[in-house]
Amino acid sequence: MTDEPFLEATLPHLDAVWSIARRMASDAAGAEDLVQETYARAWRGFAGQGVGEVRAWLVAICLNVCRSELRRAMRLPRVAADLDAAGDRAAGCDVAGAAIAALERDAVVRALADLPEHHRRAVVLVDVGGLTAREAAEVERVPRGTILARVHRGRRQLAALVEREGLHRGS
């Protein structure tokens, strides 16, 4: 197998995989590891994969990697921070003018982390990753109606948590 058909089919979905990995990993460097391992595994299993289902397939691999490999990697010591360009990049993204936006974003990230697991995953897949309900259902191996229900509840909980945090901060 040559690598070009694989890359042409999968690289357009890098942003979706990255956005989901970013919410599943503890930091930017961990998310990069997750994405790279996802693509390595995907490459090995690419033969026969229909292009139409590539995004859901990649995301399913990403979640599997997250469950298995990342746990292993998290136990390993990590190279020094001075070489950790990913972490530096993430830090460098926050310019002073975006401080308020960053605070709000942090509040959303925290609220998302507080959602029940199924609801959180549904919101991450559909809203953060941009998957359709059908794709998310395929990833989670549940009926589409179940995904719709989880997304609905997850969104409402997310909105309520962020509003509550805003009220607390404002009070």
Add this chain to the structure above:
Amino acid sequence: MGHDDLLAASYVAGTLAAAEVESFEAHLVQCDGCWAAVAQNRRGRALGESLHEPAPPDLRDRVRMQVEGLPSERRFSARHQRRGRAAFLVLLALVAGGVLVVPIVRDPGADRDPEAVAAVVRAADRRLAPGSVMAGGQRVALLQGVVDGRLVTVGRSDEPFPMPADGHAMGDEPGSPWAAERGTVNVVCLSKPYNLIVVGALPAERLVRWAANLDLGPVVSR
């Protein structure tokens, strides 16, 4: 989930039939609970979507490099020719800047390298640093240096680098550096004080001497 919730979820998802939409909207204006549910769903959706973010620009390059380094057939296509032209321009710029860059001529041995070693050799070939790559299940941080006016690429990992089949130990002591030739460059590997792969167009001994004096800071826990 209650009947109204399912309708509200489907309504926001845009999956109701036209007649159902009309019926539900008529219901919405009379039902505070469903109105609130739809509004809260939409607010939550906007919050979730605000966390969508584009991948870091160089992650695309590193994913591409990693995939191309996995065992596969090689295809010398128009893409490779374009890369050749791009590499020539980079080379020109670096030479103009006073740094001598020696391009790596493809060596058949490189295709048999352990993935982590091959990743550093490819990074050297493409001047891809700093950053990190995952190769063979091993995370490798990449950086560059200049030694005797030549660009040198370094890969550092928390785990030891496997020695290629054609690599040779540079000493009799256990843990001695090893070296291998890859086209026009030498590849050396040290395990103390860090696990390093160093690639450059310099004698292996010179690369080892330089790398042994690198101060890259302590290993920290994730």
